[in-house]
Amino acid sequence: MTDMPASPLAAASLATLPAPLVLVGAGKMGGALLRGWLAGSPAGGLDPAAAVVIEPHPSPEIADLCAARGLRLNPDRPEPAGVLVLGFKPQGLDTAAPSLAPWIGEGTLVVSILAGKTISDLKRRLPGARAVVRAMPNLPASIGRGATGAVASPEVDAGQRAAADALLASAGLVAWLDDERLIDALTAVSGSGPAYVFLLAEALAEAGIAAGLPPDLAQSLARATVAGAGALLDADPRAAAQLRKDVTSPGGTTAAALAVLMRAGGLPDTLRDAVEAARVRAGELSG
Incomplete structure (x- = not known):
């Protein structure tokens, strides 16, 4: 069973997401999602003042975007995030995990687009993470025409799921899965x-x-x-x-x-x- 983007969850506003929204990794996919969030939707766009980008090697385009829109880029002092989006390469999880810990608070929603990393993987490497959404977007998400599958851990409440849906829907269609094991089939198709x-x-x-x-x-x-x-x-x-x-x-x-x-x-x-x-x-x- 899946919920498609037409569900009420898709009506959540990016402008009212729990702050701050922290994007870790602003490469091709992470950068595309960020641009989509800032561009907004009928439900409202992301408030740049409530966004943080963590990218050790930002491209000139990302650096210019952050400067032009007022996003905080690589701040010195971490703070618990409302939503923490993991958008870096999956093989970097072990290395990045210790530096991510200060960004995770009791109420932080972690949204991961790390291919192949299960919810159990994420919780094992990020012990502070409770509410986790694992998502699998595809390449057309970079132009807002993607198809993304998502599955939530049991700790994700209705408001957090709506927030994740709003973030992912900026890249196209979102299909929510009841069973994480279906992610492999979804990966093979979309x-x-x-x-x-x-x-x-x-x-x-x-x-x-x-x-x-x-x-x-x-x-x-x-x-x-x-x-x-x-x-x-x-x-x-x-x-x-x-x-x-x-x-x-x-x-x-x-x-x-x-x-x-x-x-x-x-x-x-x-x-x-x-x-x-x-x-x-x-x-x-x-x-």
Whole structure:
């Protein structure tokens, strides 16, 4: 069971989050989330004065953003955070854990986007953490079109879950999971999924070149086709299977191509095997 972004939780305001909001790690994903929080939403944007960024090696863009918007960057004196967001590389958790302890108070909500790090991992390395949300965003979150799965520890109350939902929803769709074990399957579908789509665009372009199209034209057509189909899928509420049927005329060119793609051992079977391989590997990495 999941709760999708249309649930009442998504209406929480970034402007009323427990302060301070502390972001640890402002690289590609952390920086993208930060920009989304500052840009705001219909429910309200983040108050820069209530935000802290911890980034030992800030990029010029992040340093300029913090200076321009009045965010505190790498302050000398830690204080218990209202929300502590962990956005650095997961292999850095052991090294970072001692310095994070002063930021964690009794009421601090910890939101982690550290791939492969379970709630148990986080609590073991951050003994002061009680309320923990583990989240798995994907690459399109960097442009506000992501799909993020999230699961909360039992200590997370309704207000804290609403706060986490508001933060994650700034990057796109949020699906709440009841069972942390489903994170591996979600990672295999949405976390790794953008790479599958990029491979489709790559293979489609190569097939176009093999069919005689100039390389530049094949690349442009493949890119626009995949992007356009994705936009249509987003805009049209009908199921993907129905959209596929609507674009397929009996006996036509699309039907001929789909007969190849959907035969035994074709695209559906290959993609099922690929997702299973990713799910198994995700479990190995978090074990």
